[in-house]
Amino acid sequence: MRTVTLPLALAVGVLVLTTSAVYAEELDKIEIDKPIVKVIGRDEGLDVPIENVTVVAHVIPDPATLSTQSGIVLLNDNIREAAREACFKADPMTPDDGTCYRKAMASAKQQEAALIAAHARQASPTTTKVAANN
16 A cells, blocks of 8 residues: 655756757656655554655746746646646556645745746846936
8 A cells, every 4th residue: 555645846947048949849848756755654454654755847948938928828837737747656546636736836836936037037137226316
């Protein structure tokens, strides 16, 4: 029996600022790490280990797409897909009741916002306001 409590970390990939020719199938990449299994106890009735499984999915966006609304929508779609894949890989024998998916999406939310904000700062020139008053 494989019992899974899932502190799923969904990492949004680091923004890479290189430009190159990009084809549609290569815009955003999803990489899933091998599951990390930790035995956290033992089911005495069945005499089987209770495991905590963590799966990390990396969504690596194409920097050029983050400057458009459709690119951000694509990033969101890929994050959702990565969350579904990671939850399945964490426990392929048990259908997710939505708990794993919600946790994965919550873990990615701040990372996604930070990634988009960092791209916006790099895409627009930073300005310094100087006010003079006589």
